[in-house]
Amino acid sequence: MKRLWVTILLFTINAFVFRAYAIANPPILFPKAEVLNPYTTRIPFKLVDHLIVVEAELLDKKGNFIIDTGSEALILNSVHFNAYYPFQKKTTNASGVNAVLDFSYEKFIDEFNLNGFKFENKVSDIINLSHIETGKKIKLLGIIGYSILKDYEVFIDLHLHQITLTKVDKEGHPLSDKIYLEKIVDSLDFTLKKHTIVIQGFINNQSVRFGLDTAAEFNQINKSIHRKALAFFIPKQRLKLNGASGKTIRVLAGKLHRVKLKDNIYFGPMYTVLTNLNQMNEAFGVALDGILGYEFFAQKRTIINYKKEKLYFIDYPIAY
Template sequence: MPVSGGEGAITLGNLSFKTLSSWVSGIDSVTSVIPFTRAGNLIILQGKADTTAGNFILDTGAQHLVLNIIYFRDYPKIPVKGAERTSVAGVSAPVIKTIVKSFVFGEMKFVRPKADLIDLGHIENTKGIKILGLLGMELFRQCEVIIDYENSLLYVHQIAKKQAQTYKSSLLADTSAYQTVPISLNDNRIVARLEMDGKNLDFIIDCGAETNLLDSRLPNKVFENVIITGRVLVNGTGTRKIEALSGSANKLTLGGTAIGAMPVLITNLGNTCFSYNGCIQGVLGFDFLSFNKNKIGFNFVTRKMYIWK
């Protein structure tokens, strides 16, 4: 089936669809308080793609909405020329996209969003539950998101244009309860800058990563602050696994505040989707996001992260 497109639109056969700028129905703000469950360290939310409803993983490490091709194999497939999906285990299958008529989770409603089609059977086998897909970063670009690990609640507010510089959740009223740290969004990925013993390190924040990762190619000076404790096997995309070192990173600070010892897996990130422009030194996953067992939040419009004390 012929496919063409440009910025703001994509054509599939005789059908033309607008892209992200028109995904969210309506122009007013929308607020959702969504209960979640956990499968290991993964956050599981309920969502509905067209008529298919079920479990979706909150995954800010994914750039877009992802659908498990096992359950959406009859959807139209749009190959992306020259693009391949990568993980810590290396390169896997080519990128294939599709169009969803509607997607809903909580009060958030998206009209004709694009989605990546991926086989997520390896996650289902590991966690023992049915997974329909991943909620990627592009869905949240106009939102404030607060993850309450203690009460298993996700607060999502779609920020209207008139609220862009003024909106703040009532959970942020007590400014003494949390720390504010600047973040950036690069290619639909959340990036935070940490410092280790005087060296700046850029980390992707990934709610779908069950552990923190550190690039093995970093200078020896960095690893002088890492205590190695063993070796483990790391799952990549699909069934492939690679060996990594496990350890504890010390002398890390974020926004001028010491983090303390942080568990990390050390592996080469050179062939992953996390290494665009060669500028990412690691990944902050569940061990970081939930380290105080309380709350962590993000305002993707003002580019701020909120870390509760």
């Protein structure tokens, strides 16, 4: 039986959290970032399997950060950043790419510097991510989630392997009008449930609710989805998947057909796994029929605007 290591949203558990205030927090630097203007920066990324990973440096440590819209917070790997003060204990739910991690701590970040962009007074979770490092064979410093991305218009471009961040005002209007060389060809409204991007879509003509997650290496559909939608999931094989906690589950993998978000926004068959999303739905407080991840971004060059709750799309170049 084929065995894969993938980052997939599987479970959510309660974690004990301790607040820790750092005495000194040097900035996190992205040495390969390109500043386009005072409000816009472009960061190249690499794909590690199907994860979007940017290179960064913090406290003289060089490593990688995963870009994860499914994660609520900025997360630092306790393997590399293990200084905290264990007090002010509380209980919380871990979520996102790290949904199943057992124990986390919080750390107050005075300043997060993105090649001239400053994110001030941010709280980061400190969690052991060693199993992801082992599975992906990378030095992983942390995960960049919603708490960092929400104040920016985020262009995820799998064609050029780069992410562009543009500062927006409180209504979501970009502070610069000279950002994209390509033309925006379409847009779509979404609903923000806490930190989860929820999209109303269709499988054939059956209405479904998708979550959008840059760190979902495979699309996922819920086992309890309506049979009229499930009919368009064509299973190909059974896989063993290791979740973020190292727990292994068996799933059906195949192709999902006839997915569309509206009449003019549709997708070719997408590699998808059939799994149980009930625990994730309970944790996130939203009933999702599926998760759209890498396969979505591979077909759509996508701009996310959290303030406006809107997605914009730029066409892939036509190959001649």
